[in-house]
Amino acid sequence: MMPVKLLKPTEEAYQYPLLIKQLLLSSQRYAGDNEIVGGNNGKRYSYQEFNERVCRLANVLTEAGVKAGDVVAVLDWDTPRYLECFFAIPMIGAVLHTVNVRLAPEQIVYTMNHAEDKLVLAHDDFLPLLAQVKHELVTVEKYMQLSDSDTPAEAPLKTMGEYESLLKGALPEFDFPDFDENAIATTFYTTGTTGNPKGVYFSHRQLVLHTMTLAATTSMNDNMQLMQVSSVYMPITPMFHVHAWGVPYVATMMGLKQVYPGRYEPATLLKLFMTEKVTFSHCVPTILQMVLSSEKAKAIDFSGWQVLIGGSALTAGLASAALERGIQIYTGYGMSETCPLLSTTWMPLNADEFTHDQQVAKRIKTGRPVPFVNMRIIDSNGRFLPHDGEAMGEVVVRTPWLTQGYLNEPEKSEELWANGWMHTGDVGTIDSTYTLQIRDRIKDVIKTGGEWVSSLDIENLISKHPDIELAAVIGLPDDEWGERPHAIVTARAGASVDRDAVAAHMQQYIDEGLIEKWYLPDTVKVVDEIPRTSVGKIDKKVIREMLKSNG
Template sequence: MTMTANLNLLTPTPSAYTYPLLIKQLLINAMSLHGEQEITYRGQMRYSYRDFSQRIGQLAHALTALDVGAGSTVAVMDWDSHRYLESYFGIPMMGATLFTVNVRLSPAQILYTLNDADTDVLLVHTDFLPVIEEIRAQLPHIRHIVVLSDDGVLPATSFDVAGEYEALVSSAAADYDFPELDENTKAVTFYTTGTTGDPKGVCYSHRHIVMHALATALSMCSPMGEQRLHRGDVYMPITPMFHVLGWGFPYISLMLGLRTVLPGRYLPDVLLKLRETEKVTFSHCVPTILQMLVTGADKTGQDLSGWKVVIGGSALPAGLCEAALAKGMDVFAGYGMSETGPVVSLALNPTHAELSKQDDVRLRSSTGMPSLMVDFRVVDEDMKDVPRDGVTRGEVVLRSPSLTPIYFKKPEASEELWRGGYLHTQDIAVMHADGMVQIVDRLKDVIKTGGEWVSSIEVEGLITQVPGVSEAAVIGVPDAKWGERPMAFVVAAADVKPEFIREHLQSHVQAKRISAYAVPELSRICLVAEIPKTSVGKINKKLLREAQPT
């Protein structure tokens, strides 16, 4: 893209404040209007927004005493806690970089990411100390380790620690003068795990985070009826705060002044109890967690009415959507990636139009419409927009003010991500005339069989509509005659037979909804106890493919 000289620049008066888009600015309105609003950790400790503001100042002083300053990197290994929320703000507001460590990675991958991120200080929960014990000798760059403890007890370790988080923070002064930063200062790094190679560091600036919060909040707050966020909501994240910054919603929650419930480690019974006792009305999670919540509520008879839940990470199966709606949940999909901030589209019904049950489920399970300020295109191999006919497929490419501009220390991968001036998602989609988008598959997951392209996502969605089926994954496996054939892995009740699944899919062939090539042979419909997941709860199709004979 060619930039032309601007002969009409607006030059402010010397005393004017140009208001850079910094994370600290997200707190201004909340502190002014909602200072007594509550933040609670598991319902066991509670404090106000004003207390929170003081504590991030104390955190900054405590970290300064550990030689953290502009350009330093502070890594966090914790469950979803008040400590993590304080780190979301206090660390980048100092001019340092927050590194949210994926605690579900293997010790070898955690070691790689800690070293690759140039970590200076590590904040680590006691639950993860055994991992650090194992790799501490291979972390020469880390100068200090701070232990995070729910009970305040500092356990014995084989390595030196700077102290326990609460003790260090509570003893520090609160009046930290957070500096004015360039809004393009790096604020956060985290790592995305692909199917090959080492994890890649994704970086975001203050500007990226603020723009994502503003655009996503406005998109979420604009619908007329259901599927909307407002200042009366009670927010509880159910997406790990290490995963794409909890999809950006912790920043949105505090910006809007919402009562915030931090659940710690994700246990379905704890989440359901907090939902009831804390009157939670807004959350977000992956389909796997939603299935656990629905199943848990079925066992207890708990009413989930009024709980708005955004589903992302992977496609929302229509069957699971129906089950959640039957429990009274206001559930709908969102779409994004680690590299996109992440939210770039939401499956909202912006006008609250009356829909049939089938159309309502289809809308809520779709990829949705682009969020505000997102240039969302579906293109062919020549980067030309495909027709908006709901049929023609292409790759989703993006521009927005909240996309990562680089992979950390990986210039070639960064250029490949941004080839042609658009961020390439490798997701295959169709776009409808009204701008509604539907992801049909990942580029690497689409199945080519008998000369036709089969969407694994579409087949998975149809399988989950079979009564008794809770989860499904479909992959392509080599076939001598057809090149590839679909193979389905299904988690279902004991009375569900492969024949039922195949008959259900055949009915959709007869109705001309799917191709006959999309139906797996009976021998390739496998009933399993569980389907392997990635560290962030997505179905791990790589492992499924690797387990198949070639």
Template sequence: MSIEEFVERASEFYDYPLTLTNLIKWGVDTFPEQEIVYAPPDAPKLRLTFTQVWDRVRRLATALEQLGVKPGDPKRLGTRVGALEWNSHRYLELYYAVPGLGAVLHTVNVRYSPEDIAYTINHAGDEILFVKDEFLPLLQAIIPKLKTVKKVVLMTDKPEPPQVKLPGVEVYNYEDLIRSSSPYDFKDFDERTVATLFYTSGTTGPPKGVFFTHRQLVLHAMAIAISTSAPPYELSVRDVVMPLVPMYHVHAWGGPHAMFLAGQKYVFTGRMDWGYILKTISEEKVTYVYGVPVILYLLLTHPDSPKYDLRGLKYGNGGSAMPEGLYKLARSRGIIVINGYGLSETAPVIAQALFKASTLNWPEDKKENYLMKGLRQIPLTFIRVVDEYGKDVPKDGKTIGEIVVRSPWLTPAYFKDPEKTRELWRGGWLHTGDVAVWDSDGHIWIMDRLKDVIKSGGEWIVSTKLEDIISTHPAVGEVAVIGVPHPKWGERPVAVVVPKPGQRVTEDDIKNYLMKFVEKGEIPKWWVPDKVIISEKELPKTSTAKADKKILRELYKNVLSA
């Protein structure tokens, strides 16, 4: 057979599909006895092997098919199945069973308002909802607004499931479905079939849907498995991983997909209880934890935290910049913090603080600067920093531009929103809305969100730089710097500071502290905030636990004109 004939007839032989079930199949074949622990704070721990989870995934798939779940293909979506749940083995099973049928898993953000939750379920067109019993009051409140939901499957950690009736909806129990179903025999299908859908909040308008295919998520998982095995992560089958980013948020950063390639033990903790999580980290000998900065802050400032030896624990940071003060607090406890970067639109990981071979010989203080802030693109990802005309800014470590990216796993569009899709993908590159500089070695240093940069008198003030400095004040627990309207300068910076528990700090303390950095030439004097607000309440958070600057800007919009 000639090469021309082979290419023409290739699909007659075997066109291997990059589907998610092939990830878990390989993991089960290679690491069958590796452990998955479900350790909720209010129920006994459950220990399952990869083999046992795979059996449950297959049984769940049979149950889903019997509930009427239909596959999709590259041109149409399969049945949308929503999930309202904390991090658990059940969520992991849904990650594979639903897409394994060619259907679409909608990971519902339970931190949204009830109105936004109802909106996203309706917008997605979910027909079946898997709901943890503690979310039943929420579901009962919004069920009259849900237009497409026909069936609900209840999940519980209690010995006996609650007996619930919902108007016009069939109700099932998760474990009953698992027990009564035989293992499903997964079939191959087109890897371009959509596997997941979830929603991301912007500064204006309702949440926007992003979606990803099997091929995209498999490639994303492979890239993460490669990058986290490299320095400084150096994760292997010997590591014990605890994801502290919710599984409803951007595939829990790809961990539940990459885990079967890396063969790592995973510990899922249900609802986040920080004292219990510290105890579980110790009991399960967790070596790697990942989440947003505020989670690290809550672990380090919890009253029980001093009881535990955290030396050697690695913390994968993402979601927002790591404040320098928090980084130093973590290092004082022996924790190794490693920065990462991504968006909901990018599945999410596209860059990490990866070391080049030459970096390994650097002095520790220089390494730490790169661990905290420096980024390199992960495999198969290409990142540029561009000006407003789409041209690369100089790699001088000074000139600010927007990060744009190309990668095999970027969302192709916003779901049902062609206008915002065109804006996202203008010029053929995905526009992140983040501003950065890059240096001659190709390291990327994120400066701020484009929407959070403060435009004062025609110049930019980088809010994250001010937050970094203020966070190093010994009395500061949390800080956010926002731009507030000013009649002369357009905008001026205002800092909102939350003291550490038991500490006291004043506006003058913060301004005087900043002046030390002005005197050292680290920031110009005109960057010093016009006002520092000391708050006894924690900063408002987004649904992903980042400081919600949109709320802060609205709350303090008149503070400089009062």
């Protein structure tokens, strides 16, 4: 390595650490009259009040004995309280554990023990569960009650008090210390197809860099202005899942009006969308489909709503339906391990001239890597493949905000970071314009007749059928072909579909030479609801077992 000249600052120079507290500095500067709104209880906070509440929470935690390095768990719906925890907990040097409340009880217990949680902040809805399993939580010392009611019910286990009451009794100032920017700020758990959930973790430095890049990404494209001073932000991605994709940190730094809906219910989301004049949200495809399919959504004009889709592939059918309803829809790509931002849709300057079909085709692309992301594709031997839009390989990445491993799991961490690149487990292509297109998860690629067939490609084509709402495709073993595709679908209200209808629909793409005949699923099962994971993604593990058991 060539010798480099190192900066040698004077002793008096302040070494500015990249800490989450720096994100809070600018919030009041730009907020103006913008508020932080709680859809769970209707309360509204100015940014000055929000900052004071963060300080009050820091004082409460410190009085409770929380020290730097201690892990504080939160089990809550999406509320302003949770946003306060996003800041106060890591800003005192502790680690925020955002517990996935949709996991099975035994998995919740596993993650809380594995993370070594010391203090737990829990909503009334989750206190009964904690009361049942508290004897299994080996490191937890104290609990705090979170309630949406002004007159909270008695907790089913001993707590140190109720959140609002504790904040009222705390001082509204706190001198947040400086410390090493590489200190762990957050941790949470990602579920796989087998075994226990795996813990990922992120430092203050990583979260600050991710926030700055996300802020630039959501405003640097003329045709994708997601977050500006006038924007109204409402997350529809759980705050326990990758920090709600990190967007709350950006929205707070920019001083935007923020709306936190509590528990996700279509009627509540639609009401808040209209009354608070929401302009930007993000979610997985199934959540948007749920909202658009609700009866109350039929009479709503969604013009002006921008929605970033991630977690699962955005199909052409859903993108088309969203555009027809006035929603400007875009794709984002990332994973729990990547904090999560890696790439987003990139709309060209002449996008307004595109036809509807051209708009759809552009918006469902996985997108271009955002600043600071180095992305490549490799073959099974680890060799880099050309960016020609044809070569398919595993997507590997490098960027400053990737988890450095799985918590206390060195072997899995080495596999994740083999040869110094983070392995995503996704198969994709990259073309000469740096545009990524994810073709499938490695484990979901269907190997039929010596060919690799993308389950996402089949889902995308099936979703274009006018009577089909959602589609999921998996491969099942076949004696002759190795594997064959099988599909489950949900039909639109009042519609009826079967395999013959899907086959007739797919035949047009076969005739046009877009796909081969073996892309046609052997079976098409119509279901009322497609199984989803704890974060709303299509659960192909469950679908595979369901179709296997049905023969």
